[in-house]
Amino acid sequence: MACSRGEANPSAATRIKLFADSAGYCQNPACAQQLFVDTSKGESIHFGEMAHIFAASDKGPRADTNLTAEERGSYENLILLCANCHTMVDKAPDDYSDSKMKQWKRDRAERLAALFGVESFSSRAEVRAAIEPLLTANVVTFETYGPGSEARFNLESDFPAIWRRKMLNSIIPNNKRILAVIDKNRSLMSNHEAKTLEAFRQHTDDLIARHLTNADGGQRFPEAMDMMMVDNG
Structure with a gap:
């Protein structure tokens, strides 16, 4: 889940928080992809990638030239996605605006409740x-x-x-x-x-x-x- 964007690289605390929020699933609420999967040979494959909401560079998708490097690598500007969703949002930035991606993060708790089958019980x-x-x-x-x-x-x-x-x-x-x-x-x-x-x-x-x-x-x-x-x- 590493990000190789220099000063825009998130801190360890940010990576922990993103993982905790995701609970092991892509943070796109329309996607139920697990980010850590066991293979039949007992190996582990992870699909988790930290995507920048506003690009890490001035020429990337949804770029905001007013942001500092630290702001670009902050928790607020990152979302944890599977490899497919990361590619999708970066290749079609007009379809995946910063407001939509931020809404994904806000909706994640509700989506996880449904994904985990969480319900209110009477006893x-x-x-x-x-x-x-x-x-x-x-x-x-x-x-x-x-x-x-x-x-x-x-x-x-x-x-x-x-x-x-x-x-x-x-x-x-x-x-x-x-x-x-x-x-x-x-x-x-x-x-x-x-x-x-x-x-x-x-x-x-x-x-x-x-x-x-x-x-x-x-x-x-x-x-x-x-x-x-x-x-x-």
């Missing part, structure tokens, strides 16, 4: 039923490929690359889905669960930073998430 049990498969999938992935798994001892595998791929392709997108479901049904949460949810949100943001920019540290997975929307008795 806590329904919310739990929606998030439990995602939590379980993440646990299985972590136990199978995580830093404490047996996979790290397999000298014939590229363990760090496999774990990073699983994190970007599975765990982080699942976390974003979980957040979307619970955010849609916040009225069913207790005060304690609201704090747990925000800790989980920070945990997800820190995972993105760690696996996109090699940042150190961050919020650990809050164990209370295992009981989110679970009623005893």
Whole structure:
């Protein structure tokens, strides 16, 4: 997802924010292309490209000569697209204006809710039923490929690359889905669960930073998430 446009190249924080907003999908709301895809050989292919709304150069699509290099590389001037949509918007700039592309970013949260199948539920049990498969999938992935798994001892595998791929392709997108479901049904949460949810949100943001920019540290997975929307008795 790198951009090679000199001073218009976005910062690490901007790349993290774009990835977090996309949740692993093209930010064109009419496109449902996943940006990270596993092949049958266990390899990972990514289609994510950071597109400039106003061009990085004075002669590019939708150019605005009044913008500084820093403004051209800012979050507000970037959108994360699949390779096809990036080519499309740059080859037909008259059809894809800056206002339309900015609207894409504003519409993305609503589009993701539909893409993830997010809906309002009438009970806590329904919310739990929606998030439990995602939590379980993440646990299985972590136990199978995580830093404490047996996979790290397999000298014939590229363990760090496999774990990073699983994190970007599975765990982080699942976390974003979980957040979307619970955010849609916040009225069913207790005060304690609201704090747990925000800790989980920070945990997800820190995972993105760690696996996109090699940042150190961050919020650990809050164990209370295992009981989110679970009623005893």
